[in-house]
Amino acid sequence: MSAGISFDQINQFQNNLDTKKEAKVIERSVTHQGILATSSDFASEVAMNPVFSIDLATGDVADQKQSGRCWMFAALNTMRHKLMTNFKMNDDFELSQNYINFWDKFEKSNFFLDNVIKTANEPLDSRKVAWLMATPPQQDGGQWDMLCALIEKYGIVPKSAMPETFSSEKSAQLNKFLNLKLRHNAAVLRELVANNASNAKLLSTKEKMLNDIYRMLAYTLGEPTQKFDFEYRDKDKQYHIDRDLNPRAFFKKYIDIDLNNYVSLINSPTADKPFMKTYTVEMLGNVVGGRQVKHLNLEMNDLKQLAIEQLKRGESVWFGSDVGQSSNSQKGIMDTSLYAPDELFDTDLSLSKGARLDYGESLMTHAMVITGVDLVDDKPTKWKVENSWGKKVGNKGYFVMSDDWMDQFVYQIVVNKNFMPAEIQAAQEQEPIELAPWDQWEP
Numbered sequence: 001m002s003a004g005i006s007f008d009q010i011n012q013f014q015n016n017l018d019t020k021k022e023a024k025v026i027e028r029s030v031t032h033q034g035i036l037a038t039s040s041d042f043a044s045e046v047a048m049n050p051v052f053s054i055d056l057a058t059g060d061v062a063d064q065k066q067s068g069r070c071w072m073f074a075a076l077n078t079m080r081h082k083l084m085t086n087f088k089m090n091d092d093f094e095l096s097q098n099y100i101n102f103w104d105k106f107e108k109s110n111f112f113l114d115n116v117i118k119t120a121n122e123p124l125d126s127r128k129v130a131w132l133m134a135t136p137p138q139q140d141g142g143q144w145d146m147l148c149a150l151i152e153k154y155g156i157v158p159k160s161a162m163p164e165t166f167s168s169e170k171s172a173q174l175n176k177f178l179n180l181k182l183r184h185n186a187a188v189l190r191e192l193v194a195n196n197a198s199n200a201k202l203l204s205t206k207e208k209m210l211n212d213i214y215r216m217l218a219y220t221l222g223e224p225t226q227k228f229d230f231e232y233r234d235k236d237k238q239y240h241i242d243r244d245l246n247p248r249a250f251f252k253k254y255i256d257i258d259l260n261n262y263v264s265l266i267n268s269p270t271a272d273k274p275f276m277k278t279y280t281v282e283m284l285g286n287v288v289g290g291r292q293v294k295h296l297n298l299e300m301n302d303l304k305q306l307a308i309e310q311l312k313r314g315e316s317v318w319f320g321s322d323v324g325q326s327s328n329s330q331k332g333i334m335d336t337s338l339y340a341p342d343e344l345f346d347t348d349l350s351l352s353k354g355a356r357l358d359y360g361e362s363l364m365t366h367a368m369v370i371t372g373v374d375l376v377d378d379k380p381t382k383w384k385v386e387n388s389w390g391k392k393v394g395n396k397g398y399f400v401m402s403d404d405w406m407d408q409f410v411y412q413i414v415v416n417k418n419f420m421p422a423e424i425q426a427a428q429e430q431e432p433i434e435l436a437p438w439d440q441w442e443p
Contacts, residue, residue: 026344039344040328044337048400052372052384054311059084059091061397063390065169068140071320071367072097072104073388075147078316078369078414079156079255087254088234099162099247100147102221103154105138105174107286109182109213112137113206115283116186120193131437132283137182138175142286144318144414148259149290154224155247156255161228167220174220181216185209230254259291263428265303266295266412269354273297276424280432281439296428300407304380306415306424308373313419316371316386320412323366326405332394334385334409335402353408364411368399380406 017023029038058081064073076095084093115132122129167174188209192202218224230242230250242253266279273279278296285293307317327334342349356362372384383406385399401410417425 020346030344035341035344036328036339039339039341041337041340044333044335044402045331047337048333048335048382048402050332050384050395050398050400052374052382054308054375055372055384056081056311056314056316057085058316058369058371058386059089059093061386061391062094062097062388063397064097064388065164065390067169067171069097069101069142069168069171070388071142071144072100072147074318074367074369074386075144075414076100076156077386077388078318079257081316081371082257083254087240088236088238089232090235093232094159096157096159096162096225098159098164098168098221099154099157099225100150101140101168102162102217102224103150104142104146104286105178105217105221106210106214107150107288107290108138109178110206110210111286111288112182113185113189113209114288116189117193117202117206120190124190128283128437133183133186135437136175136179137186138178140171140175143284143293144262144264144412145291145293146286148262149285149287151251152259153287153290155249156251157225157228157247158230158232158250160232161230162222162225165221174216178213178216181209181212261416261418262414263417264293264295264412264414265306265428266297267300267303267353268297268357268411269300269352270357271354275299276427278428278430278432279435281435281437283437292432294432295412296424298424300410302424303410303413304403304406306420307370307413308375308380309419310415311370311373313416315416316369318367318414319370319410320364320367321406322362322364322409322411323368325362325409327399329389329393329399332387332399334399334405336404336408337402362409370401370413371398379403 026038058077062073062077064070076097080089080093080095083089083095084091112132119126119129119132124130124133185206189202189205192205197205225247227244227246228250230245231240233239245253275297278294280292280294307319310317321334323334325334326336326338328338351359351361353362368388369386370383371386373380374382380403382403383401385401387394387397387399389397391397417428420428
């Protein structure tokens with residue numbers, strides 16, 4: 001049943017508004033100050049005092065600049081925390097995000113072209129092919145498991161060995177022309193399949209395409225580091241140099257963690273994803289034949305307890321969230337009580353966490369690192385967060401996240417599986433249920 005809006009209805013709506021004594025005061029305030037400023041709650045700023053009972057030593061906050069590499073920055077930050085502690089590195093030490101970025105874009109290109117070939121017999125307007133072509137083949141986002149796949153294959157280097165470039169810090173131009181090239185390649189490959197080209201022909205054509213992609217990446221991001229000397233002074237002013245390292249050797253010597261121990265846990269309270277089951281996503285990944293993206297869905301209290309356990313053991317926690325909800329980047333606060341737009345407009349704006357996911361109101365948009373928590377009577381009240389937006393936001397780049405905000409807008413954490421209870425470890429070992437490509441968690 002459909003119905004238009006009548007002028008009688010409009011007159012009634014205006015009459016209803018006229019009966020509200022506070023309407024003009026609110027209108028004057030909102031029209032001049034906007035919704036968020038008018039509905040902000042000063043009490044939230046008081047409650048989010050950045051003091052924590054568990055507070056790990058980290059370092060200076062990194063800056064992803066005008067790129068979407070938050071997942072990469074957050075993951076490398078968790079690793080540099082360990083390195084900085086063990087080798088007394090200075091606070092400004094960073095691992096090379098650009099090195100990982102180069103290989104991620106190269107591997108994503110191959111991953112996309114493989115999926116083009118796999119779906120080449122489906123019509124362009126099929127939902128899967130339409131999604132594959134409409135979703136940018138090259139985008140900066142990714143997942144923890146994708147980062148692990150890259151490190152397992154290519155290793156890692158310090159930022160001094162492969163620093164940032166214009167196109168790593170401002171990725172829009174590079175992504176635009178990579179996407180143009182990859183969609184051009186997709187048209188070529190689909191035509192070859194339509195003309196019954198042999199597998200050998202498809203593979204040789206794809207190899208030529210990847211050669212072009214490699215050249216584009218080398219011009220914009222720099223040639224990927226193969227050998228380097230690691231030279232630094234530690235916090236005690238002692239000089240160190242380690243000569244002729246390769247990226248895999250550097251990872252083994254200076255970081256030396258078993259990436260297989262670190263697993264992704266999600267909280268998706270939706271009917272289609274029962275808890276204590278594992279999930280993967282079709283066509284989500286980067287390294288063909290590499291580590292599979294895999295998530296175990298748990299109750300939120302389980303995620304929080306595992307995060308606390310990891311912090312108590314001195315390890316920071318990678319996590320993914322919807323950072324734009326109820327947050328203020330300049331003040332460095334993420335709190336569901338930060339704004340009260342429902343009270344401002346005198347209307348119900350509530351949705352459950354599951355409903356926000358089901359109806360497109362929320363999704364995981366940004367990855368950061370939990371480096372502390374404030375426990376009162378063994379219960380978390382707020383969490384310390386290391387962001388990757390530089391030192392000019394928040395408290396020198398660090399944010400405070402209320403426990404309720406974590407409940408509502410945190411969707412994923414990565415923990416050492418050895419810290420998990422036996423029943424959760426057993427659940428994590430299950431073969432994952434494959435979700436549709438458009439059911440993605442990519443930040």
